[in-house]
Amino acid sequence: MKWFSVLMLGLSSLVAQSESALAIKNYAAKISAAHAALEHDRTQTMLDWLATSDPERRAFEYDWLSVQAQQDESSVLIAKTPLQDLSFHPNQDILAIAHGNGDISIHKASTGEQIRSWSAHPPLTYHARFSPNGQFLLSSGRDHMAKIWDWQTGTLIRSYEGHDQAVPSAVWSPAGDLIASCSYRRLEEPPFIQAEIHLWSAETGTRTLTLTFGTHPIADLAWGADGKLAAASWEEKVGVWEAPDPKPKYVFNTRKKGYAAMNAITFSPDGKLLAAGGKDCSVTVWNMQDGSEHKRFEGHGGWVQNLAFDPYGQKLASASIDQTIRIWSFSEPAVTLHGPPGAVGGVAFSPQGRLASVAANGALSYWNMDFIRTLNPIQTQEPPYGLVYHPHGIYAVVTLADGQVLFWDPEAKRFFAKLKVPDWVNAPAFTANGRWLLLPAGDGVIHVVDAYCGLPKKDLAFHQDGIPSFAVWPKGGYWASVGRDNQLAVWSPDVLEADGDSKPLFSRKPEDIRYTGVTFHPSEPILVVANNRPGVEFIDLASHETIRQFQVQSSISDLLFSADGKLLLTSSSNDPLIYAWDESGKLVRTYRGHSEGVTSLTLSPDGKRLVSGGPDFNLIFWDLTSGQELMFQKEDFHIYRAAFHPDGNRMMVGVLQPQFRILDARPVEIQIRTMTEANGLDEGAATLLRLRRTNDPDPIKIVEGMLGDRFLSPKMRDAAYKRLIAETLMGSQP
Template identity: 25%
Template sequence: MPTNQTLNHHTMYTKKNLFTTALLLWSLTACNRDPVAPGGIDLSEPRLMTSWGHAEAVLSLATSPDGEHLLTGSADYTARYWDVSSRKEVWRFIGHEGAVIATAVSPDGKTALTGGEDHKICAWNLETGVQEKCFEAHGGGVLDLEFAPDGTRFASASEDGSARIWESSGTLQHTLKAHTDFVESVSFSKDSKQVVTASLDGTALVWEVATGQKRLTYKSHKSEVWDAIFSPTENLIASASADRTIMRWRVRGDTVQALSPISVNWSGWESLDFSKDGQFLIAANSDKSARIFRTSDGVERHKLEGHTGRIWAVAFDPKGRYVATAGGDQTVRLWSVETGKETGQLGHPHSLVTGVAFTPDQKKALIFRLDHALTIWQASNGARSVQLGSGNTGVAHFSSDGNAVLVSGLNDTAVLWDTRNGRKIQTFGQINKFKLAAGAVSPDGSRVAFGETDGTISLYAAASGRLSRRLGKKASPANHVAFSGKGDALAASLSERDAVILEVQSGAIRHKLKGHKANILDIDFSEDGTKVLTGSRDGTAFVWDAQKGTQIAQIKAAHPITIVRFAPNGETFVTVDTFGNAQVWRTSGDEEAKLSMPGITIATFSPDGDHLLTGTMDGIARIWEVDSGNIALELTTLDEKNWVASTATGKVIHNDQLDARPLYWTVGGRIESFSVRQKDMLQTDLLQTVLKP
């Protein structure tokens, strides 16, 4: 299993917790057995789904015992359970705060295990989709999980340098501690009496399950060992390494019988799996391909090519009909074992939401995606989409009236667009990397501000594109800027952990705001201009008096804060952290609500303050009820012509002549075509529940 050292998605946090068996008993761990999933989604009711799949790299794979289903884990913080024949998602498991790196399905097919970079292992009921248990299992990310063939135990491997063996009840049985680096994988022998672990320390170790004692050490690789697995039919182990070899070795008592290595002059091998009969071995290579080898002599049978991103995991169908590969391109590919040809795909790459806004009258919701697509939602007309430029770098900053949006583009440029007609207003060229993040549009759309690398703020006339003036004094780079509600002041964050409030008319610094212990990652002005809000990499958000420059309140989140936004009343605000968790707070520092949906990329309040509009990595915008923390609407743009809005209870509204091919229903783990419930679940006034007519 590949480590987080090679995943840009992951930032790991070391914990100093001391674990005891009692602490890790599942029976003592809080769990959620309610059929209502995060966001108020009732798992027993019809749920509208799309066939898009994961929003980020797929990092892990596990098959059900009959091969009819696949369990996947992703860097989008979710795990998903797929029906292989229909290529559709049956269950979506939300519970980790970070990438889901490890997955396993029990031998009876009733339980799924997921392990993540949040150090946790979660158990899920595959019949109901409900989370049964979730607990902190290691002092580092969980990199691999596997059930014993006899179903009595499971094992986990971790970045904390250990592997652990657990009884099926969840009681910790043994901690296997001998490696000196990350333990990348763990695998049971066919009789469930031994496990083999692979580590970045360059070794693979064999352990006795009953005693937890190390039995032997394998040191023939010349570099990191990414994976080591037992054959399901004999005491043969295959191990894959960054040294470009796959080793095959037999365990005989306390000795090793080495077979000839599979050595190919390509990049390192990362993930392995045996066919159920042990005759074939599939290996993922870092060159975006996988290869199927004959186990007996290491002869290559097929090369599997098609992924546009790195392959992170591979798995054989227990019945030998297909092999599955999980890639950095957000997809799972299915391949014929017999021919090596691709036979299907689970999921399709799609673009995340990078900008959201309401118009002041709450008649429109504006959604902007990374691929430069803008969708405008209205209660009366549904959704209308327009393409604002091209590329895959679109980060949006809306004016407060919603009539203009500033979009970062290619070649160090930013473009100001009129959202009402999709026309380009002005292009701002030769801007540095900070300006792409540090852009803001004045409330009336007449001016555009950019933070500069020298700490000053450049103010441009929107219509002409001419530089009006520079504000502030030279200092460390200005990373984020925000206008006050009247447009007479600007707040800017500096990379030296401080922020400044500037007078737009004179350019003078009104106040310098000091207090954060790490870089400020976002900044916002209250609508009335009396407060400034800063969010920092240190996990704190500060509320400041904009007139006095003094701190009013401070909150502390669990992770670095990347987004901060005031509610219209200036008394509440929302924060979004690096794992995409959104929390609503009062300026007194008290938490009001937490939105239980990972992967949130951006958030803003509705003008009435009753709702939050969020964008996520999955490309869907969601409107939440602030009081309950439940989803009020999910806004899905399928393409330029097709759109659908839905509720947590399955009610929908969509465009006429809808192309519903990406849509379907899940009902208690069953998949139904969209047309089956289309008429019954239609609610024509659905958008009016949030948007004004």
């Protein structure tokens, strides 16, 4: 964790307020002790230190630590060896844990307190699962056996010894009268291995049926509420049977990309959905009524080890060797939980919906689902190439690698409309007044869209290749584009009203250098273009002439001005440093914190904070004036884009994966903003629908009339804009 720098930032701000140095040191010591306790997973100790801190001095660092205490309610180190799996009793405050040394332990579920333990399957117990009535415990292990136990005493009731090799999984039938266990037989001839599932009587241990499934080991089994039996195989497939039929009803090929051996499988409580995950780091869900693929979840950075549905079948938890748990939903963004160090071996929901997990470091962790504070990725079909908020903050635009343009409602936290352009858009932007959305695309065309209804306005075709860099002058209507054809084009807003071919105000195409980026001075009519010399060139917008230029340290991947225009900030994909230059080309300061190149720079609306990201997965907030690191957030993927909401309190972060994230970006805190669905429409949307019934051919006139007459409040107007965009793009008729 690198949050300690965040805590120290808060303390330094207290010093600046000229408070008592002794009192500050006392508060700092207690906050530091609480943070140290958190680092060592001593939640109660952390709460004790927080309770003794001075209430008058509590600020964001106190709030942040308090939230962590609520997220991870407790983490108990119960063994010095890895923990494999866990199971909640169906109706008692009890859970069972399978140990990596062959033991089974029984615990009080509410506290984690151990009641008893015994040696079950030396050298390794894979699973321990309660019977449907809670009377017995079923386990399987590397000793080639599955066993039934009286969990209240640890007494062995029955052993099943019908397998020749390790038994990775054994499960109860819904009625509890049958047990299915899996293993494999070695053959003397190719393919040398035969995977088998044995069905046997829980009462007598007598085998009743043998199912064969491929030539690779079966890793896990699941038995659904309607009697279907499912197996996850290392042969990159999943099988589903309706016993006693020995032929599978469904066989799903799980190979999508890379090695897709399956490790874990589970049914939803009603048996209608089946989920499997494995070595391709993904989770796939199938509909058991017709065998169709229902959903595919991606995001883990390592193998999926275990799966569990919540009691209501609405959420699916996955445990991974990447040391995280992900909570997947079919209607909401996913949530990532970071537990104690070590691969997460097992995850389970209690009958009441409480989440618990066990890990390779021997820790049992409980999670409070009501207080989770973590990054919530919003899933998209393709990686987000561009992110931008409307200047008024009423919505955001997310552009994807395949040319999709998605409209995101930051209040309802959902997409409400979309459109499509022919190719990727790397740098979407709004004109300074928010009237037009500019989409410089991979086809070399700037697609201009009405920002209030989503209707296309004009296509500006000038570049011969894609447009990776684009900028808008915040003081006026000018914008500039740099294409892969090495042309720089500067555009005037008058081009939108011109008839015929649309040409830029002026353009350049140098022969001896290559342009790599562009930005505007925040207040003066000056354009700055980066080149591969490496250097920057200052161009006067009035005369179209170069007024000065200077060289920089590394080839520039991103550049921007400070809010006062006194500093030019540059970053490079080949250099971990960020450089701040004055207008003469003198290096003023560097920002040191990244371990690899920096591909994204973003300035907060108040101009005080700089945010940077890159392939080292680090998102860093800087104090622009001092160069001090304010906040640090470790992401899971290469950070490609970031955009502040105009209020400066929120930001979107895009990574090179099909998802983006929303951060609470207030100056002294990174929290997580919970994703919720909006309910219903407000009066503004209803008013707009009534006005649109006039059949006015230009709906924007209606909106402008509302603004001019002050007919709608800002909140109602914002809702009206979003509703109008959605309806226009969907082609609905009011």
